Amino acid sequence: MKEIQDVVKNLTDKYGSKRESLLPILQGITEEQNYLSSEAMLEIARALDISAAEVYGTASFYSFLDTVPRGKYVIRVCRTIVCDMHGKKQIVKTLEDLLKIKVGETTHNGKFTLLETNCLGWCHKGPCILVNDDIYTEITPAMVNEIINKYRNK
């Protein structure tokens, strides 16, 4: 893994080191390292010249900015009403059985984290899940297998 100083430096070069650069930088780190480690947040605080508490306080507000270790692929199942009506529970159950983890957990090999999230904006095609930035709609338990295999082999 690249040194955290280098990662932050690349991001501040790209987005600047003002306060308003904070979100893009936090997003950049999350993309590269799957989550925001304490070291990363301390380094950002130093680079932006703000307190680490400010960095943590901001990051912890956003559900996509994780401050605990996450898998390489974060699976987010939509739990909002329309997907719930169209079989979301079955999808969650299938994923839990397949990955042998519960919602909120990460597989031992660090490959997958399973989470629930709110309406993804594809209600007419529920149930749907987001795997990192990729969206899958109208999924069935059978499709879940295929989708997971695709990432397993990546």
Added chain:
Amino acid sequence: METKKIKRVDFIFSQDFKVSEVLFNTFKKTRDEILQEIIDSDLKGRGGAGFPTGLKWKAAKEDKITEKYIICNADEGEPGTFKDRAILEEASQKVFGGMAICAKVIGAKKGWIYLRGEYKFLIPHLRKEMAIFHDMLHNELGFDFTIDIFTGSGAYVCGEETALLQSMEGKRGEPRNKPPYPTNIGLYNKPTVVNNVETLVLSMMVVKIGAEEFKKLGIQDARGGKLFSVSGDTPKSGIHELEFGMLLSDFVEEFGDGDTKAVQVGGASGFCVPRKKFDTTTIGYKGKLKGTSLPTGGSMMLFNSSRSMYNVLHNYLEFFAEESCGQCTPCRVGTQQLLKGIEAIKKGEKSHEYLEALLSLSETMKLTSKCGLGQSVANSFSSIVENFREEMIY
């Protein structure tokens, strides 16, 4: 009661003209002329709240500060809404065009699209379209205005315009007090117009066809067409552009599955209308109409008789409890209490009279919460509890 039969409209996705031509013709007019057209059209914001677009632009235009911004709100997080994503996928040039027209009127040189993190997959497409647009705008029209993308990170409340600004400034997405309004104190304290994706496209349509033509559609204070995101128990789920002012009973006849027991108008923060009120409810803004007229950001969720309205309400309350930013007590504590409250009644731990206490709690939240999130929980809460009382208890 004035109503309209269901009529399909084709504004948003029609591709029968070139955005550059509309801009070319529009830019020949004065800023005041363009603004007047928008004001005359009675166009209201399509993000949910329905604020008159012309008045918003006017407030920003009149501010003496010279640096101004325009933000396209593409945070689309209201349960049951998915139309803004479709607009950005299929008609992004018109969104950019609407932003440029607003920029001309208020005098802005910089704009952003605030895109929810869930729609990150759209970025490559948007960047490509944006390059084409900028090339046209700068080189053919010689107009100095540039758009960029800012990505959200999974917080529904950031769709609220002042929370959105906080987030763009690198802070927690906690709504600010209003006033001052963003049109005077917005991003980096500069005058800022925040408009919904669909509103911006319609601004472009207004200047293209003229206010008079635009006003021929709709009723009274709800003019023009609207994109509806239709989902739930319906054989026709998807995006439909319809004229404002239809009766809910006509809507259900067109989109229902023959067994519709309730329609949630406006998402979790909107209202639940039971079958017996379908033919006295119109879809528009809360105007002076007789009967009920419901505003909506376009989310229409249909429920048939196999659905438990308790489960529906429970799902909404979990949503609000999770998405409350926690900044003010009525909303932070209220959402938790409503959720625990209906669970306790269902389990028989509390008597059904406790529902009255919960209803009055939701009223208090409406009056005392700081932003629209906490204020609107009562909409779905009271409309479900009052119309489906037995389902809450047994």
